[in-house]
Amino acid sequence: MVLLKTPKQPQACMVDNHVISITNIRNGESICYSLAFIKGHIHTKNQNVCHFNENLEGKLVLHHLNPNDSLMSISDWVILGTEFKCLINLHRGDNDLILEYCATKLKWSIEYCPRRTVFRVMPIYIICKGHNGEFQAPNGEENTIQSACRRIAVGCKLIQCLTAEKLAESGLGRKTFQLENDLNTQAAECTVFHSQLSVERARRLSPEELWEHFGRELMMSPLGSNNRKFVAFLSCTRYIPNGKKPGTYEEILSSMEGHVALGGGGLAIFGTGCLHTWPRGVEEVVPRFLNVTQVDTQYLMDDSCFRGTYGGCFSTTLGSVCHELGHTFDLGHTEGSIMGRGFDNLNLVFTVHTKNDNEKLDKEKNKRVSSPASKASAQHATVSFTKVLNVSYRAPSPIRKPINKFNRTPDSPKRKLSFTDLSIRSSQESIASDTVDESQTTSELSGDLTYWTKSCATILAFHRWFNSEAPQNKSINLTFDNATKTLSSSAGVCVVELRDSSGLVVTTWQPQRCSSFQLPPGSIGHQVTTLVAEDSVGNLVKQTLST
Structure with a gap:
């Protein structure tokens, strides 16, 4: 009879051999939505070898505790190339989390607190x-x-x-x-x-x-x-x-x-x-x-x-x-x-x-x-x-x-078209080239290819549906003088867009909350039909333009 050796199962490191780093959300941060996204990396300390998994391609275990430290849920998430991404449903108030890999644990806290708003x-x-x-x-x-x-x-x-x-x-x-x-x-x-x-x-x-x-x-x-x-x-x-x-x-x-x-x-x-x-x-x-x-x-x-x-x-x-x-x-x-x-x-x-x-x-x-x-x-x-x-x-x-x-070329290189490109094209059509650079953002360059342009992100960031309810100051208005092509707001103009008849943003500026902003001469070309602007308290102007 031949005795076969039972292969040894990998064991967790006996010491705290790893560092778990969360890169997108702070410990103790308060968010207004219930589904939290957590991403980060796991590294071994001082280039030590992890006896549990040398390639760091395993599972991160996420423990979700209630305020009494009782376990509410446990889930595991894939680690690839040291990177992990997790999703967790939060309850209102403080949420205590423990991220665990091998013999290393990281305690983290996230508060879920919806904004005060009617929207x-x-x-x-x-x-x-x-x-x-x-x-x-x-x-x-x-x-x-x-x-x-x-x-x-x-x-x-x-x-x-x-x-x-x-x-x-x-x-x-x-x-x-x-x-x-x-x-x-x-x-x-x-x-x-x-x-x-x-x-x-x-x-x-x-x-x-x-x-x-x-x-x-x-x-x-x-x-x-x-x-x-x-x-x-x-x-x-x-x-x-x-x-x-x-x-x-x-x-x-x-x-x-x-x-x-x-x-x-x-x-x-x-x-x-x-x-x-x-x-x-x-x-x-x-x-x-x-x-x-x-x-x-x-x-x-x-x-x-x-x-x-x-x-x-x-x-x-x-x-x-x-x-x-x-x-x-x-x-x-x-x-x-x-x-x-x-x-x-x-x-x-x-x-x-x-x-x-x-x-x-x-x-x-x-x-x-x-x-x-x-x-x-x-x-x-x-x-x-x-x-x-x-x-x-x-x-x-x-x-x-x-x-x-049948005409797709999925392996062909992608050329990133930025708003700098648009300004060059627009200048050939008698539109000013004052367009801000809306080229690739961190999201695009980091690999997920999903991002808001700068002007879209600015509109959302100051939008009333994205901010806590504030006392209405009826004296603050965002106005546009069509004769002088000037926007005015005591709260400060934050973003200005010129769009064509299909709704495509052709030119955009972020004026750094200035009280007035005048469209540069020649910026309204024949394809521009609409101006959209927003100030720092969420007032919006949508104006049909005449050249």
């Missing part, structure tokens, strides 16, 4: 008359009303968290919008809204008509309020394939009924063709982003920017919601960034990759989207409405330009 965003699941509320999904995937609401709630929290992280990276503070449940703990995290519009009628309406109808219906309902914006999802979206594999996004849209992705004013609304790819809880977020299951376009919509996977669909559609919600906060379109077609890579924000992994991404199904063809400018309609139903919308082009799969 909130309400997630909505719309069920049309005659529809059972079940969204389209593959066999075996839960698609009940309750499942839809759980997925929408998690998605909205991710966008709330992402917005805060990206503003913090821009140096403007960890600011974001408040969700309904932040301000009213009795409110559902996602509210079911039963519409009087029939499912048959809804499936025949255009995206613009769907936006207008539900905007009116929601504002006329008991939920309607000028202090509330809605991010809504339509349960009856349906993909009906025509028997052949779609080659362009236009062909995908031609097979859709009840599909919409529009935002502006008080409503951002979306179809649910890819909702089945979204997570039902925080523990599913990373696995859903990394899900390389192929989308069977014989049965299901592929909205992955032609990555063709469930993970790609989750990343792109979550990014689309972030983009359209940005329109409700008065943001225009940009070249690149979240408000351009720079929203496909949200998976890179919340997942970890080694350098080698990033180099392989172009060959893998859940690769980053970076080719010019796949990042065609997303000319979504910008729409607005108020409580008194003064409805207007502008839809100059399709929701997304068709993407020809």
